Each structure stands twice: as structure tokens, then as C-alpha cells.
Amino acid sequence: MHELLAGWDSFYILVGSSAGALTGLQFVVMALVAETGAPGDEGSVQAFGTPQVVHFCAVLLIAAILSSPWPTLAGAGIAMSLLGAAGIAYATIVMIRAARQRGYQPVFEDWLWHVIFPLAAYVTIIVSAVFLPARGAPALFGIGAASLLLLFIGIHNAWDTVTYIALQRAAKTRKEQGRS
Numbered sequence: 001m002h003e004l005l006a007g008w009d010s011f012y013i014l015v016g017s018s019a020g021a022l023t024g025l026q027f028v029v030m031a032l033v034a035e036t037g038a039p040g041d042e043g044s045v046q047a048f049g050t051p052q053v054v055h056f057c058a059v060l061l062i063a064a065i066l067s068s069p070w071p072t073l074a075g076a077g078i079a080m081s082l083l084g085a086a087g088i089a090y091a092t093i094v095m096i097r098a099a100r101q102r103g104y105q106p107v108f109e110d111w112l113w114h115v116i117f118p119l120a121a122y123v124t125i126i127v128s129a130v131f132l133p134a135r136g137a138p139a140l141f142g143i144g145a146a147s148l149l150l151l152f153i154g155i156h157n158a159w160d161t162v163t164y165i166a167l168q169r170a171a172k173t174r175k176e177q178g179r180s
Contacts, residue, residue: 004073004136004137004140005066005067005070005073005076005140008066008067008140008144009067011144012062012063012066012067012147013063013067015059015062015063015144015147015148015151016059016060016062016063016064016067018059018151019056019057019059019060019063019151019154020056020060022056022151022154022155022158023053023056023057023060025158026049026052026053026056026154026158027053029049029158029161029162030049032162032165044101044103044104046094046097046101047094047097047098047100047101047114048098048104048110048114048157048161049161051090051091051094051114051118051157052153052154052157052158052161054090055118055121055150055151055153055154056150056151056154058083058087058122058150059147059150059151059154061083062080062083062125062143062146062147063147065079065080065083066080066140066143072133073132073133073136074132074133076129076132077129077130077132077133077139078129079129080125080126080128080129080132080143081125081126081129081130083125083129084122084123084124084125084126084129085122085126087118087121087122087125088119088122088123088126090122091115091118091119091122092119094114094115094118095114095115098110098111098114098115113153113156113157113160114157117149117153118150118153120149121146121147121149121150121153122146124142124143124145124146124149125142125143125146127142128140128141128142128143128146129143
């Protein structure tokens with residue numbers, strides 16, 4: 001069993017450290033958003049900004065859980081099941097927040113990247129966690145894939161936020177220059 005988890009050390013060092021660095025970068029993104037004076041409200045941030053930090057932190061937590069010296073895979077499976085359940089609950093909250101906020105009208109791509117993909121990742125974590133004690137290798141690949149998906153979701157959504165703000169700011173600048 002230890003050999004099974006040991007084979008994932010490099011993967012989780014890379015993915016976990018990336019998630020930690022990207023969490024910090026998300027703080028920079030939010031500071032830039034605040035400086036631009038872009039339209040938005042707390043509901044929009046809770047629906048489209050905060051989830052990136054949560055997903056990055058989930059990846060960091062997965063890396064910590066699966067890098068821990070568990071005496072059996074059952075303990076890791078329980079921890080991963082709890083993380084997956086919390087992720088599903090949070091993705092559901094994000095879906096509700098995205099529907100209720102009024103600062104931005106979500107399109108299909110937003111629902112896909114902010115709700116559907118995260119739900120798929122957290123469901124994969126739970127299913128894989130259930131099978132972790134009995135079918136360790138395939139379960140670890142499922143959790144690894146979900147970790148990468150959460151990382152890519154956060155990267156995509158942070159980039160989407162930055163480009164949206166940049167385009168809004170450019171449009172505002174063009175509009176102001178047209179008035180001068």
C-alpha cells in the first residue's frame with residue numbers, strides 16, 4: 001500500500017505546489033479587479049471569484065491527504081470522501097449564487113466551468129474514494145484526474161475573469177476617449 005501512494009509523491013508535489021501558488025495568484029487577480037473599478041458585486045465575486053480559491057485549496061488538500069503516511073487506504077478513502085462531499089455541497093452553493101447574482105448574466109460556458117466541471121470533479125473524487133481501499137491504483141488515477149480538472153478549472157476561470165475585466169476596461173477607455 002505504501003508503494004502505491006509513494007508512486008504519486010512527485011505528482012502531488014507538483015500539483016499541490018501549483019495549487020498553492022495559484023491560490024496566491026488569485027489574490028492578485030482579485031486585487032486587480034478591485035483596482036479597475038469594474039462593475040460587479042459581492043454576489044458575483046462569491047459566484048465567480050471565490051470558487052477558484054476553493055478549488056485550488058481542494059487540490060492542495062488532496063495533495064496533503066494523499067501524501068500523508070496512512071496506515072491503510074481506508075483512512076485516506078474516508079478523508080477523500082469527506083472532501084468530495086464538501087466539494088459537491090460547495091458546487092451546489094456556487095450554482096445557486098451564480099443564478100441569484102445580478103452583476104453578470106452567465107452563459108453556457110460559465111455554467112460548464114463554474115458548476116458542471118467542478119461537480120464532475122468532486123463526484124469523481126467521491127466515487128474514487130469509495131473504491132480506494134479495494135481498487136487502489138484505478139482509484140488514485142480517478143482522484144489524480146479530478147485534481148488536475150480542479151486545477152485547470154481554476155486556471156481557466158481566473159483567466160476568464162482577467163480577460164473579462166481587461167475587455168470591460170478597454171471598452172470603458174474607448175468610450176471615454178470617444179467623448180473627449
